[in-house]
Amino acid sequence: MGNYYADSDKFGDEAASPLVEAFHSAVKNLVRERFAASGKDWAAFVFDDAQDLITAQDFAAIDRRMLDLGHRYAWSAQVSVAERPDAYQPAQGLNEDLSNFSFEHAEAVVAAADAQGWAQCGIGDNVVPFDEMLTGTARYVRSSAMVLDYLTRGVPPGTIAIIDDSGGTLTAPILEQFAGVLCAGGTVRSHLGILTREYGIPCFMNAKLSGIREGDTVRMETTARAKTAEAYQQGREMSARVWRLAT
């Protein structure tokens, strides 16, 4: 082919992500080959017969080559790893016994227990300030199976749900029953943050936690200021603290 626009970009070169670059380079190579072989003009190649000249099978082959190289994709939706366990990294902490599971964030701020036995075990972005701090029982809620179980049996009173999904759908049918939420992702503007604000449920988003086990008694500094949009934009720390009762 002649001067392929993707080969003559003065300011752009590669995507930042190696995986993105690998996929896009593979597609561009396919375009170079197929366009040259097609004998068609550019408009016909990219529009008229587009779905016949570069097909789903071609894209599936790109995916297959990546897996054949030994790469396994990081998953974000459980259904992805459930349907293609060979293509994704293994899921952990979803279905097995939670008694030995805990979130361990590298940037969790921790401190030794004080005289009353409260040990700081993390921080988070407070969604809405409340007049009093919240104390409750930590329970991980990480899969639709767990949600279905709580939906069937009911959420125990005083549950502070520890969630790594900042969305508003995974926990939709049981969210209202939580006393508090510690979410390991998102921001106070994420859907889970919006919903907990609507329900009046204390919630920390972007929680960086360490050492909280299923059933631990935890305390949230819900009296802290809510993190603002400006703080996010400026990268300014504005965190509330989380403690657990040392045993």
Added chain:
Amino acid sequence: MTAAMTPDRINYPQLLETNALIQQLTDESYWLCVTRTVQESKLFPVSPYMLLSYFMAFYRYPELVRKVDRHLPAEQIGDRMRNMGIKCANPAMGWGLPSFYLLGREYMINLGLLRPEDALDDLIDVMDFWKRFQLGWHRNDGHLANSNYGHRSQILPERRLQVFHADMYECRQGDALHDAAQAFMAAASQYGFLISCESRISLCNSGPYRLSDTREMIVRDYMDLSESDFPWLDDVARDIPYNNLTVSMAVEGCHIYLMDDWGSFESEPEFKSHHVVGVGLYTSDSLSEGYLPVAMGSRDELTHAFTELTDKVKRATARLWKRIAAWTRDQMMDAGAITYFAIAKDIAHVAGCYEVEDWMMVDERAERFRPLLNDEYSNAFLGELVGSMTNPSQRLSEYSMMMHADTPTRMYSHIPYSVLDGGDFTRTVGPLRPGRSHLDPKQDRYTTSQGVLTLEEYNRRARAFTPAVCRPRFRHLCETWLKYHHQSPLAHELYCLEQQHSRKLAGRGAGVTRAEIEGMRDRL
């Protein structure tokens, strides 16, 4: 022939305008994506379905907006939207329609499948449709989008605001109405996220409007709640009696200082439920004469309605969640992608030309990309596309400093002006191609303000219907005209149309002031 169909539109003034619209969307999209949310889900493959929807938008929006425009011009749909709380507001039209198209275009450019000078008629038509809709819809505040107004929307005319203001019931945290309204809004928000596969596009806030020195009003729309367009709501949402609900909400003690083009807001101090001191409830759609009051006859009736709706919404949430939790990844991908792609589908309902095949299917040209869309790649690419803007097409000269980012980047590529000098370019992706879906077929049941209709009947009624305030007699009677003609019989007639269902203002006409309305309101 509409403006969008004028031939030979590839000229210098047109390209200047189109590139300016692209740049506006570049600047605002970056700000929205970086400051407003991090969208993720363990239930839905969100990034994969978003990317699929961008392909769908790229291939289908041009033909679909032309089709809608032939039935009803974009600016007239914008006029209609000032009287409804349906999915033609934010984030649908204010941001989604043009941005999803541009995101699809940029994605294609970075895959090596499209040049910035390709599909120019398509690009111009989508941007032009968007511009005309927005200008019509925002006629009263005179802006193209909330972002141009310092993130504020003042869409509604005085006559509608007066009805919302006058008929609103006073409430305080802890009283029955406040509790019922708050419970409804929380449950409906959650249901909205689930309906929309983890996106916020079933919810929209607009305003604020100043009710007094200490009070502001937010208008909040909950959209697509019942059996209507989405196949996944068939049966599970049958008990929801209204497809769209609008809550008028007075807030005191906080100032809404930001209302963005996604329909979300910021306030100082942080908005909490105790700030809500008045509420009203309405429904509307493309077949209604504006906003119709729901259970607004008395405080007790409204309280009961909120409670009853909350129960129905919660039951629908549980049923829908169980349905979704059993879906395959392809079904989740389709539902999410269709939700995004069809964000602007209600323009077709207003125009009376809605078809399931147009809006509820994955175009075969988009479908072929599905094998690429694993979670990791999709998350990484989406992050580059709307966050770091590190894709090759998004990099500019090192001298450049992008708005909000200060980086040498541009989210959406401009059209090169060299096409005017005989440079090679292409015009269009062509007509719609067949689509498919892994979801159950849509049942032919559409909940409207005129009852549950078949789609054929829904379209027929929509084509035959023009709201009274949008008919030629009133259509151009704007707020500037009203300012100087409020004593005229025509103004009286116009206001009485809006007031016909009002508990407090029926028949009062155009001369009433805000202070007089405040004086006639029910007190606690």
